[in-house]
Amino acid sequence: MKHQPTIVLTFLLGISILLIFFDLNSKVDALKVFFNYLLAPAPEIALKIIDRQRELGENIVSFVNIHQENRRLKEEINKLKFVETQYDSILRENANLCSSLSLSGKVEYKIIAARVISRDPSNWFRTLIIDKGKNSGIKPDMPVIIYFKDEVNLIGRTAQVENTTAKVLMLTDSVSYVPVKNLRTQETALIKGQEKANLVLDYLLPDSDIKIGDKIITSGIGKVFPPGIPVGQVYEIPIQDNIYYKEVLIKPMISWNKIGVVYLLTK
Structure with missing residues (x-):
């Protein structure tokens, strides 16, 4: 120790x-x-994992955006196809209209297509509104026709015209009068509306040679409506006591409930 x-x-x-x-x-x-x-590698690996997760999230968002964009583009393509179909249909109708209107003789007409955008439920057989107006060259008293069952038919004339719209006075309106003639006999008369689907052929002589089924067309008198446009057919000749003239009922060759695209005629 x-x-x-x-x-x-x-x-x-x-x-x-x-x-x-x-x-x-x-x-x-x-x-x-x-x-x-x-x-040292542990933080780098963690950062790489975080970056990969961020990239994965961005890729998922990008995929969703691309999917939504593709769906939007498909909808646009379908809309364009529909418009193209409608345009081709209008072009074909225009060609047929020009061919049909060649019977008007020396006067050439320019055709303006328009769509019906409104009708008054309380005045269904009086007027309709179209999507063309002064900005498209529309003026009052322009004939308005429709292409129905491969044939041109008159439906009225323009009345009140605004910048982008116009009101069409239909043949069925009670104030509408159109000079017409019997295609078979060439006898002239007036078509007037009665705010119903059918029309009245007025101012026929009592001894007029008119028959059921006769085709009534515009006469060209008055220079508002070109001659030769179909208006309707005789479907009833009532017995009347009037010794001065008689009235005949005319059935238009169109459906007033199927007016979508109309055509306006201008010289």
Whole structure:
């Protein structure tokens, strides 16, 4: 036990000498480098995973946007196909109209197509509104026709005209009068409306040679309506006591409930 302090002192002295000759800092630095090497990839991998997730999210959003855009484009294509079909139909009708109107003789007419956009439910057989007006060259008293069952038919004339719309006074209106003639006999008369689907052929002489089924067309008198446009057919000849003239009922060759596209004639 007497040598115990000496042993402790010798041990401490040896440790001191080792610390002098042994570079502890370099070893500590080496350990730091080693552990940094082991742990360094972990943050990089985490960042890569986060980036991949972000890219995946962006790709999903992009896919959804592309899908919505494709759907919108398909809808636009379908709309364009519908418009193209309607346009081709109108072009064919225009060609047929021009051919049919060649019977008008020397006068050439320009055809303007328009769509019916409104009708008054309380005055169904009086007027209708079309989507063309002054800006499209529409004027009052322009004949309005329709292409129905491969034939041109008169439906009325323009009345009140605004910048982008116009009101059409139909043949069925009670104030509508159109000079006409019997295609078979060439006898002239007037067609007037009665605010019903059918028309009245007025001012025929009592001895007029008129029969059921006779075709009535415009006469061209008055220079508002070109001659030769079909108006209707005789379907009833009532027995009358009037010794001066007689009235005959005319059935138009169109359906008043199927008027969608109309054509206006201008010289």
